[in-house]
Amino acid sequence: MSIKSANQQALGRLVEAQPVLADCLPAEQAMGLTGRTVLHAGPPLAWERACATMQAAVLCAVRYEGWAPDDAMALNLVLRGEVRLGPCHHMRAVGPMTGIITASMPVFVVENRAQGNRAHVTINEGLGKVLRFGANDESVVERLRWLAREAGPVLGAAIRASGGIDLRALMAQAVRMGDEMHQRNVAASSLLARTLMGQLTRARADTQAIARVADFIGGNDQFFLNLAMAVGKACTDPCLGIEDSTMVVAMARNGTDFGIRVAGLGDRWFTAPVEMPQGLYFPGFGAEDANPDMGDSAIVETVGLGAFAMAASPAVVRFVGVGGMQEATRATEEMAEICLGEHPHFRIPALDERGTPVGIDIRKVVETGITPLINTGIAGKTPGVGQIGAGVARAPLSCFEQALEAFGSRRQSTRGYGG
Amino acid sequence: MAGIGDLFRQEIRVINLGLEAFALTLEQLGVPVIHVAWSPPAGGDPRKAALLAALADEEEE
Numbered sequence: 001m002s003i004k005s006a007n008q009q010a011l012g013r014l015v016e017a018q019p020v021l022a023d024c025l026p027a028e029q030a031m032g033l034t035g036r037t038v039l040h041a042g043p044p045l046a047w048e049r050a051c052a053t054m055q056a057a058v059l060c061a062v063r064y065e066g067w068a069p070d071d072a073m074a075l076n077l078v079l080r081g082e083v084r085l086g087p088c089h090h091m092r093a094v095g096p097m098t099g100i101i102t103a104s105m106p107v108f109v110v111e112n113r114a115q116g117n118r119a120h121v122t123i124n125e126g127l128g129k130v131l132r133f134g135a136n137d138e139s140v141v142e143r144l145r146w147l148a149r150e151a152g153p154v155l156g157a158a159i160r161a162s163g164g165i166d167l168r169a170l171m172a173q174a175v176r177m178g179d180e181m182h183q184r185n186v187a188a189s190s191l192l193a194r195t196l197m198g199q200l201t202r203a204r205a206d207t208q209a210i211a212r213v214a215d216f217i218g219g220n221d222q223f224f225l226n227l228a229m230a231v232g233k234a235c236t237d238p239c240l241g242i243e244d245s246t247m248v249v250a251m252a253r254n255g256t257d258f259g260i261r262v263a264g265l266g267d268r269w270f271t272a273p274v275e276m277p278q279g280l281y282f283p284g285f286g287a288e289d290a291n292p293d294m295g296d297s298a299i300v301e302t303v304g305l306g307a308f309a310m311a312a313s314p315a316v317v318r319f320v321g322v323g324g325m326q327e328a329t330r331a332t333e334e335m336a337e338i339c340l341g342e343h344p345h346f347r348i349p350a351l352d353e354r355g356t357p358v359g360i361d362i363r364k365v366v367e368t369g370i371t372p373l374i375n376t377g378i379a380g381k382t383p384g385v386g387q388i389g390a391g392v393a394r395a396p397l398s399c400f401e402q403a404l405e406a407f408g409s410r411r412q413s414t415r416g417y418g419g
Numbered sequence: 420m421a422g423i424g425d426l427f428r429q430e431i432r433v434i435n436l437g438l439e440a441f442a443l444t445l446e447q448l449g450v451p452v453i454h455v456a457w458s459p460p461a462g463g464d465p466r467k468a469a470l471l472a473a474l475a476d477e478e479e480e
Contacts, residue, residue, distance in 0.1 A: 004476040246474070367460045367471050401467070408470045 006244035010263045011340045011359040013242070014303060016114055017235035021165040021227065023109040024123070024156035026148070031091050031120050033103050036067055036077070039088045041099025041296045042254025043269040047078055047085060051255040053134030053291045056383030057098035058085065060136035064144050065102050071136075089250055089261075092237065093120040094229045094296035097132035097379055098255070105144065106152025108159075110167065110230040112238065119233035121226040123147050123155070126219065133379045133386040134291070146212075150205075154213045157203035158196050165195055167231050172345045174224075175305070175356070180313035181228040182297060182306030182375040183390055188224035193217050225297065232299035239263045246407060247340060248360040251302050251372060251395055255294035255379075260399045262362055262407065270403040272396035277376050279391015280318075291381040293393040298374045304343040304358030307373035307392060308335040312348040312356065316375070325350075331373055332357065338364040338372065362407065365400040 001009075027033040038061050040054060050058070062074035062083055077083045088095045095101055100122075107120040125143055129135035159165065170191050171179075177187035196217070200210050217223050236249040245263035252259055259269040274292045281287070300306040310317065311332035314325050332348070335357045342355030360372055371394045378389040433452040435442040442454035461467035 002476070003474060363471055363474055366467060369458065369462050404467070404470060404474075408474060411474065 001244045003244050003246055006242050006264065007247055007340050007359070007361065010239040010242045010245040010247040010249075013115065013239050014235050014247075015341075015343050015345065015358060017168070017238070018113040019119075019167045019231040019234045020111050020113050021108060021159055021167055022111040022118070023159055024106050024152050025109060026103065026152065027093075027101050027105050027107045027120065027122075028103040030107050030109050030118075031093060031101075033091060033101065035103070036062075036065075036083045037102070038062065038083060038085055039091055039093060039095065039099065039101040040085060040254060041088060041095045041097065041294055042252040043089075043257050043259030043271050044087055045085065045254045045256060049256050051291055051294075051381070052383050053379050053381060054098050054255045054294070056134045056136045057100050057131050058083075060131055060140060061100045061102050064131075064141045065104060087252075087254075088296055089233075089252060090267075091120075092118060092233070094233045094252075094299055095122060095132070096124070096226060096229060096297045097295040097377060098134055099294075099296050100131055104148050106148055106156070108155075108227055108230055110227065110234045111164070112234040115238040117234060117237050119230045119237065121230035121233070123151060124220060124223050124226045126216065127222070127387070129384075129386045132295075133377070134383050135386040136384055150209050151213050151216060154200065154203050154205045154209055155196075157205065158199035161199045161202050162195070165192070167227060168345055170195070171228065171231065171305075172347070175309060175312050175346045176349055178313050178315055179224075180306055180309040180316055180375065182225070182300045183377075184221075184313050184316040185224040185228065186221045186315075188228065189217065189221060192224055192227070225300075228300050228305065229297055232303040232305075233296075235303050236299065241266060244411070246362045246404075248302055248362060248372075248400075251298035251360075251374070252296045253292075253294045253298065255292055258293070258396050258399060260362075260395070260403060262403045265403060265406055265410070268406070270399045270406070272398035272402075275393050275396060277378050277389075277391040277393040279376075279378055279389050281378070281389035282387070285380070285388035289380050289382070289385075289388055291379040293374070293376055294379060295376065297376065298372075298395070301372055301374050302360065304339070304346055304356040306375045307331055308339075308358070309346065309348065309356040310373075310375070311351050312346075314350075334370055335373060337368055338370050362400045362403045365397070366404045369397065371395045371397050371400070 174188035340359035
């Protein structure tokens with residue numbers, strides 16, 4: 001197949017996916033995540049190369065699961081290899097920031113009804129001290145336990161009662177309402193809450209439990225972020241393995257490395273040291289306190305949202321350190337230069353209804369030197385602090401150069417190039 | 420070559436390719452200028468440029 005045809009196939013599969021929120025279940029049940037395994041964001045990561053924030057989150061997850069009573073004993077288990085680490089991406093899942101998933105954590109199940117595959121993600125924990133930003137005290141563990149004990153089962157019952165929620169339609173509407181769905185998820189979270197409201201009351205739970213879950217969703221503007229990520233994963237996974245395609249199907253960071261995967265290059269990661277985000281900091285914090293960029297959330301940019309849809313989201317441009325609407329439009333237009341097309345469903349009113357740029361082509365990145373822009377939260381580098389700001393980061397050019405070399409070598413060996 | 424002198428006696432309108440500093444200087448002098456952000460493929464790396472050329476899309480018939 002020509003590269004052009006393969007890319008058209010990959011892009012078509014991505015944008016015509018039909019992601020539906022199908023369930024919320026413990027990861028063990030939904031994903032077959034068993035035993036003492038801690039999944040993390042980004043490409044594969046050895047414990048000794050993990051940043052302090054990631055390490056703190058892993059140890060906290062070990063305590064949460066009850067595999068060790070304290071961090072010292074948790075560390076022993078990790079060092080002895082009795083707790084295994086692995087990327088969420090390898091288990092049909094994604095996770096924001098540290099991206100931690102363990103067996104008992106409830107995960108949303110997003111089903112791509114066009115291709116029949118599923119993707120998974122944890123419930124967003126809310127703001128403040130949370131595991132995804134490396135916070136690790138008892139309040140973090142207690143919230144995780146409440147999510148598993150009460151929120152997960154209530155949400156699962158409500159979602160099942162709904163028969164599945166069409167997330168593509170919901171997200172298309174949210175883009176029109178000003179979400180870019182990485183830093184801003186107010187509209188999408190509200191639309192989801194509206195959709196779930198009736199089903200929550202029909203769920204088999206007591207009214208106080210429903211009220212707690214409803215308050216939790218209502219109090220978190222970023223509640224939908226995790227679902228947008230799972231949608232990204234559900235839309236891109238079926239593109240992996242389209243042999244002649246140069247389209248990027250995953251971008252992810254683990255706080256140490258940035259990694260990409262390409263449709264035509266299978267499961268292989270192409271990695272480079274992750275960059276520092278540039279942005280705005282909460283009072284009392286600055287760039288010197290920041291952890292290098294982390295999280296699987298760059299999957300939303302991979303499917304044409306986040307920084308790629310910056311022009312759709314005037315409310316977020318200052319928050320992520322972009323000057324104003326003109327600069328936001330320029331960001332979206334710049335990303336269009338490295339993409340294969342425009343999203344037929346995610347349309348930007350301010351750009352005359354043009355679709356968001358989607359389908360990053362490694363050839364275009366290397367040719368132009370324009371690297372994907374990513375909206376991101378900024379975690380503190382000191383364990384336990386949590387989020388300290390938000391901004392933008394660039395994907396390292398080296399990942400795309402390595403992937404292009406690998407693609408060229410493979411294609412030359414199989415067919416002597418040819419477009 | 421006779422025409423080059425005439426060029427500077429008429430209104431100058433410029434399309435600038437590549438280095439933006441030239442366009443900015445002309446703008447400061449009040450010269451109408453359109454800047455085209457262009458750079459050599461792959462930052463001018465000939466090996467990568469050759470690889471990109473080998474992997475380029477073929478024109479559809």
